[in-house]
Amino acid sequence: MAAPPTRQQQLERELLGLADDELIIGWRDSEWTGIAPMLEEDVAFSSIAQNEIGHARAVYELLSDDADALAFDRAPEEYRCAPLVELPLLDWAHTIARRWLYEVADEIRISALKETLPLAAKIDREETYHRLHAEMWHARLQGTPQFRAAVEELWPYALGVLPAAQRDALSARVGLPVVEAVERGTHTDGLAEIWDEMTMVRRSAPAGAQW
Amino acid sequence: MVTAEQVWQRFAEIPDPEIPVISLVDLGVIRSVDVQDSRVRVEFTPTFLGCPALEVMKRALEESVRELGGEPDVAVVNDDSWGTDKITAAGREKLRAAGFAPPAPRLIQLQSAVHRCPYCGSTDTTLENIFGPTPCRSIRYCNGCRQPFEQFKTI
Numbered sequence: 001m002a003a004p005p006t007r008q009q010q011l012e013r014e015l016l017g018l019a020d021d022e023l024i025i026g027w028r029d030s031e032w033t034g035i036a037p038m039l040e041e042d043v044a045f046s047s048i049a050q051n052e053i054g055h056a057r058a059v060y061e062l063l064s065d066d067a068d069a070l071a072f073d074r075a076p077e078e079y080r081c082a083p084l085v086e087l088p089l090l091d092w093a094h095t096i097a098r099r100w101l102y103e104v105a106d107e108i109r110i111s112a113l114k115e116t117l118p119l120a121a122k123i124d125r126e127e128t129y130h131r132l133h134a135e136m137w138h139a140r141l142q143g144t145p146q147f148r149a150a151v152e153e154l155w156p157y158a159l160g161v162l163p164a165a166q167r168d169a170l171s172a173r174v175g176l177p178v179v180e181a182v183e184r185g186t187h188t189d190g191l192a193e194i195w196d197e198m199t200m201v202r203r204s205a206p207a208g209a210q211w
Numbered sequence: 212m213v214t215a216e217q218v219w220q221r222f223a224e225i226p227d228p229e230i231p232v233i234s235l236v237d238l239g240v241i242r243s244v245d246v247q248d249s250r251v252r253v254e255f256t257p258t259f260l261g262c263p264a265l266e267v268m269k270r271a272l273e274e275s276v277r278e279l280g281g282e283p284d285v286a287v288v289n290d291d292s293w294g295t296d297k298i299t300a301a302g303r304e305k306l307r308a309a310g311f312a313p314p315a316p317r318l319i320q321l322q323s324a325v326h327r328c329p330y331c332g333s334t335d336t337t338l339e340n341i342f343g344p345t346p347c348r349s350i351r352y353c354n355g356c357r358q359p360f361e362q363f364k365t366i
Contacts, residue, residue, distance in 0.1 A: 040339070040340040040342075043340055043342045043343065043344075044340065044341065044342040046342075047342035047343070047345075047346055048342070050261040050263075050346055051259060051260065051261045051346055052261070053261055054259065054260035054261020054262065054346075055260055055261070057260070057261075058260045058289045061289070062289075118289075118290035118291050119289050119290065119291075121290075121291035122260065122289060122290065122291045122293075123260065125291070125294060125366040126259055126260065126346070126366060128366065129341055129342070129349075129364060129366075132341055133341050133342070136341070
């Protein structure tokens, strides 16, 4: 029987999940570049995407000497991202619902890591602006039936971003009861689709290419 | 033989790649310079983690050390040691003079939420977009002189 994971292994697994979340949601956010409903949101989503992918890189660098290999050379089933971040380009209500749910969950997770991981404190400074953006849109859309329906639909996915111990905190912030989550470790069809696009350049590059 | 003082002086001449009115020393991203014989160890912190200028800054630091006859060893430190409070007083003034509203000290900014126009000094300004041309900037509009301006984000 395999030995139970050490605390260090557990932390590394948690960080890999966090980095994969940031990479994939950053990639999904970047899909709005050029086609967001208003110019300000083109800029906002592009900038947020850039930050999230920067966070992913910094965490991959903690875990490996080759961040690109960790980001792009794994098979889709080896990724540890939560299914929430994989969902393909959504309508605006769902997009904002996902951003808001993700930022609320991410704040809970990052706050818990800040004490032990200096990088988490740095990430948290930048995330302040993602939260402002998400809260601004939440305030604007929360009275609409489309947004409420989107939040309810994505709620089991949002729970899956956090370990069970942190879900009560998320429930209190969002105002919905803890239900059965769409868990990390399972994947949606969205991951294979985005993986295909995300890794295409690297897979097609000749062996020995320098980046 | 290169000295730490020479290295600091040289670094004070390297412009920020995206806001060239201020230097990397003004920006406060150089954390330490340690000279051992010809080897120059530099610790440097990124502003924003996803900032694409990071690699450019690192290469500029290495190149400068080589020009002074040193062997560069530039380490990127991803801890929480950089915030906009690390921008020097001279750096803030250079930003303001170039039309970038400098970031207020973090504690004051988070409590007061007052943003001053870099052109006319009015505090009657409104947020146009939290995000701007680079991760470190927001877009605001001055109702006093009717001028849009870039606000360096306080982090």
